[in-house]
Amino acid sequence: MTMSASRKSDVYSFGVLMLELVSGCRPNTAPENSKCGTLVKWTHYAIASGKQMDTIDPVLKERGPPFKELTTFLKIASLCTSDSPDNRPTMKEALQQLSQLRTEIAQVRNHTE
Numbered sequence: 001m002t003m004s005a006s007r008k009s010d011v012y013s014f015g016v017l018m019l020e021l022v023s024g025c026r027p028n029t030a031p032e033n034s035k036c037g038t039l040v041k042w043t044h045y046a047i048a049s050g051k052q053m054d055t056i057d058p059v060l061k062e063r064g065p066p067f068k069e070l071t072t073f074l075k076i077a078s079l080c081t082s083d084s085p086d087n088r089p090t091m092k093e094a095l096q097q098l099s100q101l102r103t104e105i106a107q108v109r110n111h112t113e
Contacts (some may be wrong), residue, residue, distance in 0.1 A: 008085035011094060017081025018044055022074055024057035040081045047078055065105050072101050 016027045019039050027039045046055045052071050053061065064070060076097050082088045089097070 006085075007091065008088050009079050010093055011088045013086075014091065014094065015077045015088075015101035016040060017079070018073065018080065019055075022057065022060065022077065023055050023069065043074065043078060044081070047074065064110055069101060069105050069108065070102075073098075076101070 016039070019025075020027060025039050025041060025044070029039060043052075043055050046052050050072050053067070055074065056070055058065075060070060065073075076089075076094060078088070079089055080094055
């Protein structure tokens with residue numbers, strides 16, 4: 001593993017930031033009852049176990065976007081933090097996915113108002 005920055009490491013860092021936003025947790029922590037150690041590992045484990053809602057900040061669950069949109073955001077963040085750099089999207093692809101998600105959230109809000 002090299003210590004030089006790359007576009008794929010930038011995508012990873014962006015994914016970590018996304019996980020911090022959606023979970024309200026710091027990147028070097030996971031819940032005490034988790035044996036995963038880090039936010040990234042905990043999130044990947046939760047998604048694989050079908051427990052992705054456990055990783056979402058309770059405030060967002062209560063007042064944020066609907067479940068589908070929260071889990072989509074979480075999945076984009078998970079892709080960005082894939083262990084294999086080759087499996088990570090480019091920043092452009094991540095932005096396109098987030099832009100699509102923003103459009104979906106706006107449509108949901110327009111229908112509920």
